Amino acid sequence: MLRIISTEWDALTQEPTFKKTHFVEEMGLMFESVGLPRMAGRIFGWLLISDPAQQSSADLAAVLQASKGSISSMTRLLIQLGLIERTSVPGDRRDYFQVKPHAWSHMTEQRLAQIAAFRQLAEKGLDLLKDDPPFLQRRLREMRDIHAFWERELPQLNQRWEQEQAKAMHPEHS
Amino acid sequence: MLRIISTEWDALTQEPTFKKTHFVEEMGLMFESVGLPRMAGRIFGWLLISDPAQQSSADLAAVLQASKGSISSMTRLLIQLGLIERTSVPGDRRDYFQVKPHAWSHMTEQRLAQIAAFRQLAEKGLDLLKDDPPFLQRRLREMRDIHAFWERELPQLNQRWEQEQAKAMHPEHS
DNA sequence: CAGAAAGTTCAGTAAGCATTGAACTTTCTG
DNA sequence: CAGAAAGTTCAATGCTTACTGAACTTTCTG
Numbered sequence: 001m002l003r004i005i006s007t008e009w010d011a012l013t014q015e016p017t018f019k020k021t022h023f024v025e026e027m028g029l030m031f032e033s034v035g036l037p038r039m040a041g042r043i044f045g046w047l048l049i050s051d052p053a054q055q056s057s058a059d060l061a062a063v064l065q066a067s068k069g070s071i072s073s074m075t076r077l078l079i080q081l082g083l084i085e086r087t088s089v090p091g092d093r094r095d096y097f098q099v100k101p102h103a104w105s106h107m108t109e110q111r112l113a114q115i116a117a118f119r120q121l122a123e124k125g126l127d128l129l130k131d132d133p134p135f136l137q138r139r140l141r142e143m144r145d146i147h148a149f150w151e152r153e154l155p156q157l158n159q160r161w162e163q164e165q166a167k168a169m170h171p172e173h174s
Numbered sequence: 175m176l177r178i179i180s181t182e183w184d185a186l187t188q189e190p191t192f193k194k195t196h197f198v199e200e201m202g203l204m205f206e207s208v209g210l211p212r213m214a215g216r217i218f219g220w221l222l223i224s225d226p227a228q229q230s231s232a233d234l235a236a237v238l239q240a241s242k243g244s245i246s247s248m249t250r251l252l253i254q255l256g257l258i259e260r261t262s263v264p265g266d267r268r269d270y271f272q273v274k275p276h277a278w279s280h281m282t283e284q285r286l287a288q289i290a291a292f293r294q295l296a297e298k299g300l301d302l303l304k305d306d307p308p309f310l311q312r313r314l315r316e317m318r319d320i321h322a323f324w325e326r327e328l329p330q331l332n333q334r335w336e337q338e339q340a341k342a343m344h345p346e347h348s
Numbered sequence: 349c350a351g352a353a354a355g356t357t358c359a360g361t362a363a364g365c366a367t368t369g370a371a372c373t374t375t376c377t378g
Numbered sequence: 379c380a381g382a383a384a385g386t387t388c389a390a391t392g393c394t395t396a397c398t399g400a401a402c403t404t405t406c407t408g
Binding site: 023026027030033047048051052053101102104114117121124125132136139140143146147150153157161164 | 201209221222273275279288292302303310313320335338
């Protein structure tokens with residue numbers, strides 16, 4: 001049996017190359033640094049470089065050496081975060097997962113919700129200090145104002161990104 | 175002994191009011207939701223509403239019911255994050271902590287570093303797929319492009335904020 | 349409808365990390 | 379310089395939470 005051993009031909013074997021494993025692990029660490037489970041990062045990382053782009057639970061479990069249960073709960077989390085989606089194929093009992101197009105805009109919305117929460121908390125704090133001298137309120141005013149600023153500007157920026165994307169898709173309209 | 179019991183007069187007793195405790199706890203949860211230790215959030219929360227704005231380690235330990243060790247390591251973390259700073263008073267052995275002015279701009283820089291890391295990781299991934307058909311590369315191109323976009327735009331937005339702030343401080347120059 | 353394959357749930361385990369408390373170091377004071 | 383107060387470090391602990399594996403449910407096939 002001839003077996004081609006190369007970092008380039010792993011599409012044939014569907015075994016992750018050393019470099020690809022490394023990429024997957026890096027994404028795992030990245031997710032951890034943002035406070036998300038490492039395994040969620042691994043799954044997302046693999047779905048970014050896998051061939052084909054759609055991978056079943058069994059595929060993921062095999063490649064990432066993880067249990068079915070872990071794959072199940074982490075894919076659920078990733079779907080909830082809006083980073084991946086589930087696709088099904090007629091005549092195939094299995095579900096497939098793939099990274100969701102425009103996943104990152106969705107991430108921006110999540111971020112925005114966080115910013116809004118911080119602004120609201122700052123306002124609660126200001127209410128507690130409403131009878132205190134202004135210089136004691138400064139800390140909280142700064143917190144409130146900058147978050148209100150981001151809350152105002154980020155959606156606009158996101159919109160601009162989406163417009164630019166649309167333009168890049170139809171360059172003949174420019 | 176006459177003891178004034180009121181939610182408004184706690185500046186005299188330096189005991190946190192129920193509402194203030196609640197604020198502190200909320201900030202703790204907020205920090206957790208961003209992947210930071212809850213105690214760091216509590217400290218930061220208290221420093222946002224304390225009177226005076228400067229608080230010693232002993233103050234923090236007493237108000238937050240935490241150990242000296244915990245205060246020590248969490249203040250170190252907050253300083254490293256750029257959220258608080260240490261101030262010393264001549265003729266006073268103690269160190270005081272206070273929220274750092276413009277702390278949030280510093281947070282933006284941290285965020286920017288994260289975005290840059292994501293863009294770089296996307297580029298690593300693209301390199302792994304450089305011999306694959308373009309449609310397999312799309313996932314990573316999108317990730318790379320949007321992060322490059324934020325990397326370009328966020329600093330500008332931050333600059334605009336700082337300018338607006340400077341203007342608000344010297345309205346006579348407008 | 350029986351059997352099998354796919355997927356989910358959940359109790360138990362393991363690992364990581366915040367937190368404590370005690371020992372240690374540093375810094376100031378009389 | 380001795381003593382005390384402030385602050386840091388670090389080993390041990392407890393808690394949270396990711397992860398596993400087995401039992402269970404669902405969905406498809408012959």
